[in-house]
Amino acid sequence: MKSENKILKVFLCLLIVLSTRVNAKEIINIKPTNGDVTTLVRNAIENTKDKDIKLVFEKGTYQFLPDYAKEQFSFVTNHGNGLKKIIFLFQDLNSVEIEGNGSEFIFHGHTAPFQFLNCNHISVKNITIDWDVPFSFQGDVTATNSEEKWIEIKPYTKGYSWKLQRGRIYFPNIDNFHFASLGSTLTFDKDTKQVAYGALDFSLRPSKVEKRPNGILRIYDEHIRKYPEVGVVIHSKGPHEENRYAPAFQTKNSSNAVFDNVTIHHALGMGFLFERTDGIQILNSGIYIKEGSDRAISTIADATHFANCKGGVLIENCRFEGMLDDGTNVHGTYVEVNKIINKNTVRVLLKHFEQTGFEFAGKGDEVWFIKTPNPDRGEVAVVSNVKYVNEYYSDITFSKEVPSDLKTGDILENKTWNPVFTMRGCTIRDHRARNIIIKTPLKIIIEDNDLSSMMSSIMLRGESYFWYESGSVEDVVIRNNRFKHVAYGGASEHAVLKVSPRLGKTFNQSALYDRNIVFENNTIETFDNRIIWADRLDGLIVKGNTIKQTTTEKPQFPNAPLFELINCNNVEITKNRYEGNVTNYFKVDKTSAKTLKVKRNKGFKYKK
Template identity: 25%
Template sequence: MKINLWLLPFLLLMSSLPFMASGLEQKRVDIAVFGAKPDDGKDDSKALAKAAQYCRDNPGTVLVFSPGAYILKNAQGIETERAAMRGEMGDNPERVIFTPYYPYGRGMDFSGSQSITIEGNGAKINCYGWMEPISIEDCIDFTVEGLTIDYPEKPFSWGKVVKVSPHDFEVQFSKDRIIDDKMILGRMTFWDLQKDKLMPDVLYFPKRELLGDNKVRFHATIRPETVGQIANVLHCFHFRPAILIHRSVNTVVRNVTIHAQAGMGIVGFDSRNILLEKLEVRPAPGYYQSTNTDATHFASCDGLLRFDNCYFEAQGDDATNVHGYYHTVLTAKDNQITTKLEAPTFTHIQVIDLPRVGDRLELVNRETLEVVDTLTVKHAAEDKQTLINTLTLDRRLEIDPTKYFVMNISKLPRLEFVNSVINSHLARGILVKTRDVLIQNNRFNGCSNTAIHVGAESWWNEGTHSENVVIKDNVISGCGFAGTQGGASGIAFIIDAKNTRKTFLHKNICVENNVIVGSGNLCGIYIGNTSGAVLSGNTVSNCEMDVYIKSSNDIKIKKK
């Protein structure tokens, strides 16, 4: 039998999934044992917490839900939501609640579990309070399947645009939540009901005027055709994810739906081997917003990260962003350096990104992001107060530390994103800053920015440049209608740094048999900062040119 080499890493992963490697006997336990009953309108929080504790104490458990709705409340999350919504954390709560080691509430905390399966059977968890509903931390062989996560009290408000004037517009908000003068109104977007897609206008912190009966006038300019369409306004940006995967090995998320979250849908950090299969991040019926920010986000992971047959719609940012971090070198003496992550929002779970002994670090020029050396970590220590890492390396360094980053290339996963749909949302579809990548047989519809963005971003301290990337058999339509990377509607390879005129960093690229229907963009495909790419069989329409090439060499184009 012939085996597709691209599937080999996944087959290796499958051999180490729950119960296959551990040899632990499975024990099925019904959630009702802990007192949780669906659809009875009672608070199930204590029962769900007991069930999670049982899983922590009993490796090999299969926790079985009966279909129906369960109520999950978190007192700390409810207070965080109240304070943020009332403006007690300023006009942007993210600056308070999305900071290093900020305390937060957890719903079902599975920390330290081994060989656990959560069998949801279509159950729905209705969450109250801005929390982290499912925490998978320090776990081995953990599977969650068949669950839906939602918030009856959404972290956003919505209404219908009833009037548009040259300098203002009016929104009749739903009765879900009464808008007042203290409530935080962050980013506002608009959804076209007739075309069932996101519209181009985006407003931040719009000035309001209360008109009574939950009608609000906003003093900003939007296009006249927005009358009759839906306005969504967020009450926060980043906070905790619906599902956290941290320091865990062999995690499977299958047939899970996330309707809303005051932050991202799933965040994986410092974890190995993650499979997302039939994950859906989409609005609840009757709504036009899913997660407030990214649908998924993975940083400093390794092994294989695979998306298969997933669906993403109406999230407030990328469907996924996969990357490592550029750490600023503060000092260098002999074979020891100190580093600090100076990213605008730190790490995406707000804990230090500490290398492991044996990890390989690339020494990177800050201005160009070119790699100048590769080093090995012999010892690593963190300081949670200063957020500084002290690293002992395998040899002496004689450098000016003000000129360099370090990138941990041992914490970069292989990425496979296949057979999935990304539909109508803000920002990019897939943002890739890792190596060994397959993006195949996906549909991208109405991403407001470039559908597939491959590129390091020095301003965000996210990287690295990519190598060994295959992008093939994708259909990309109507993307890049509100911004692009390099002018590309469909696919862009680019490096964001101070000086990139002669930085040919992306290597061994294949872009093949993709169909791109643009939004009147400069190009369908942008190739920048690349050395070695083959483009073949791609079809581009509704763009000024098929391919735009800049600061690249050894690019071969074969037409269909």
């Protein structure tokens, strides 16, 4: 009888993947099993004969190792391009559905969990993603010495992977991989897991590391800008050029993507990355540290990131915490005119090292020409052909002649691939950088969210150099949000709302750039002064907001104003209420003062 039961058990394990067809859709049912499930999932996907598939996972825990993953070269914007080990690769499908039924997916080592490439309908529901061992090195700071240039830490060991060898820390020390140095480093409050007050980003490249008594490591580095406080948690993620392997979910050249009740506790890059995707919803989902974990961070980079997407982008009822970059970043991409080949064709260059290989434009796209020194979007032309030269250069041919005054060094922006963006009912906090950084000329609505940020909570910043993330906004509503404890990092000054284009030297640095922003009926409770900081903005209404200065921290910039306006036009500040001790309410230059209207506010006044 025992022998028969054993045979039956083995037989059932071999049948953990079952495939059926319902209404011309192939449904693949997957059951939990011990060990690596990568091969089973890969075979199930690769052997499907339909363009419409659905994977249904029976509730359980599934482990995925990179050993037998699909290997494919991938261009991954804002990450490192290269050969990726992909667990779930969906390519050229009409529809893909994944029903997790509350399952937990545990990944190991260098893996790219999900890629959706050229898929028309995507639905992912009810799964949680984590790594067995994070790509992190962290410890508690026990002592510092700025004269001798060292810090002492007690590194975490249980659940982490690292070793000390010949005066050097090797981490994550997984599958024969380790980073060249500790690299990008940040400190966190041990109790709240919030980025430590006044913390700075810095890079740790120790000259040597010594083992001390009681499990302590002494790290020598003469380039530390600011020594952390004793008692904080210090976290390193490797050098900037190496530490973004892949997002948990990459969706590219696709449409109609819905992620519902998806939780990400760790990823080797961003949580959700979308490139040239039409129509996106992230609902009832989260990126945050698992309950009870001693980890300081969730994802290595942004929670969500959207590059040259279009249609509607909706993020609703989500929770983003602990990531090492923005809560969301929405942007297009500027490319630089490298060469004018003929009257209809230009060669363009992708400028940032993490944008190489990005598809800036395709046939039928409309493109704006932006000619220095004027940053305004100029003439529009339709793309008739794109010739890929290499990962840096492409030749774009238009259906009509390019402007006669177009020159090398000017930039192009894709008009077609811009989304309408809505975020509501979300909580974003306890992470590096900004809650929301956004650039799209179409409608933006940010409402009913709870926001707390290390840097500016909401930043509107098109950049025609370094990141080359386009572009200016033209229709923004920020209403009924609750901002609490904002801009507590120590790198530089920030604000609750900061509008600050960053344009190259060849552009007019005083020309208006962003337009038409409404900031109304928000509640702000924070310790520092800056609320609105706007530069080169045409059209701003600040109305009906309640601002309360707290005593949770000492102001880092006590002389900063509540409102600062630089080269702005048509700003109205009305019916707001302020409670606090700031007396430096306004800093307004002559240009902005000409059209500024301030009336019916309580707790502060504007003196011309």
